[in-house]
Amino acid sequence: MSSGAKRPSSRPSGRAGSRKGTRPAGRQLHTKVKTAKGRKLSSKLWLERQLNDPYVAEAKSRGYRSRAAFKLLQIDEKHGILKKGGRIVDLGAAPGGWTQVALERCGKGAQVVAVDLLDIEPIEGARILKLDFLEEGAEETITKALGGPADLVMSDMAAPSTGHPKTDHLRIMMLAETALHFALQVLAPGGAFLAKVLQGGSEKELLDLLRRHFGQVRHVKPEASRKDSAELYVLATGFRT
Numbered sequence: 755m756s757s758g759a760k761r762p763s764s765r766p767s768g769r770a771g772s773r774k775g776t777r778p779a780g781r782q783l784h785t786k787v788k789t790a791k792g793r794k795l796s797s798k799l800w801l802e803r804q805l806n807d808p809y810v811a812e813a814k815s816r817g818y819r820s821r822a823a824f825k826l827l828q829i830d831e832k833h834g835i836l837k838k839g840g841r842i843v844d845l846g847a848a849p850g851g852w853t854q855v856a857l858e859r860c861g862k863g864a865q866v867v868a869v870d871l872l873d874i875e876p877i878e879g880a881r882i883l884k885l886d887f888l889e890e891g892a893e894e895t896i897t898k899a900l901g902g903p904a905d906l907v908m909s910d911m912a913a914p915s916t917g918h919p920k921t922d923h924l925r926i927m928m929l930a931e932t933a934l935h936f937a938l939q940v941l942a943p944g945g946a947f948l949a950k951v952l953q954g955g956s957e958k959e960l961l962d963l964l965r966r967h968f969g970q971v972r973h974v975k976p977e978a979s980r981k982d983s984a985e986l987y988v989l990a991t992g993f994r995t
């Protein structure tokens with residue numbers, strides 16, 4: 755979610771998703787936004803896109819806190835990474851869509867540690883940590899909260915866009931690399947790693963490391979990830995130490 759975005763309201767318990775399916779149900783009418791005084795063109799376009807995005811509407815009606823929830827639902831539908839009773843780390847979790855999906859899919863006994871710089875409203879069944887993942891001591895705090903080896907480390911972390919593509923690319927890759935180094939410490943054998951990267955692919959160094967430690971490595975772009983966005987996910991399964 756971009757900075758300054760108005761987040762969809764959540765249900766009191768934070769649990770979501772009584773309905774099934776990983777795609778929006780139907781087509782909506784297109785809503786146009788008038789250019790109000792003081793509203794920049796970029797804000798008008800962002801608002802228009804939000805109002806006309808079927809995933810935004812579907813997330814709201816199903817109680818998911820973000821449209822991003824559908825990205826994880828679709829990745830899981832295809833690759834089955836959310837296992838029953840799984841122990842999961844969700845990095846860059848705010849406002850909580852991925853955590854909601856992980857709890858829902860992993861069911862009873864699931865343990866999710868949700869980490870973000872920003873506040874996350876409580877989600878039943880999740881352990882929430884407000885911290886900067888890049889700060890010293892963050893990894894120890896998360897490992898302690900986890901209480902055992904993880905089945906999945908996932909990162910949707912993204913720093914606010916600078917508008918400078920090269921800088922944005924470097925920042926996102928650095929977050930993914932740091933997440934991978936952490937995953938290598940906490941994953942159980944056979945575990946999985948999922949992280950947001952940007953098109954142009956993962957850096958060679960990151961891919962080499964992934965291939966050394968995982969049985970299978972691939973890039974995935976779920977349908978809910980906007981086509982005009984350079985966003986992509988790297989998914990590695992079958993962790994071996």
Ligand SMILES: C[S@@+](CC[C@H](N)C(=O)[O-])C[C@H]1O[C@@H](n2cnc3c(N)ncnc32)[C@H](O)[C@@H]1O
Nearest residue numbers: 755820822846849850851852871887910911912
């Ligand atoms: C795209 S949003 C995540 C959306 C989330 N997956 C969901 O489903 O609701 C990216 C998040 O990464 C977080 N983030 C970026 N850098 C971070 C860092 N260094 N430590 C912790 N969180 C970070 C941002 O605060 C932001 O909330």
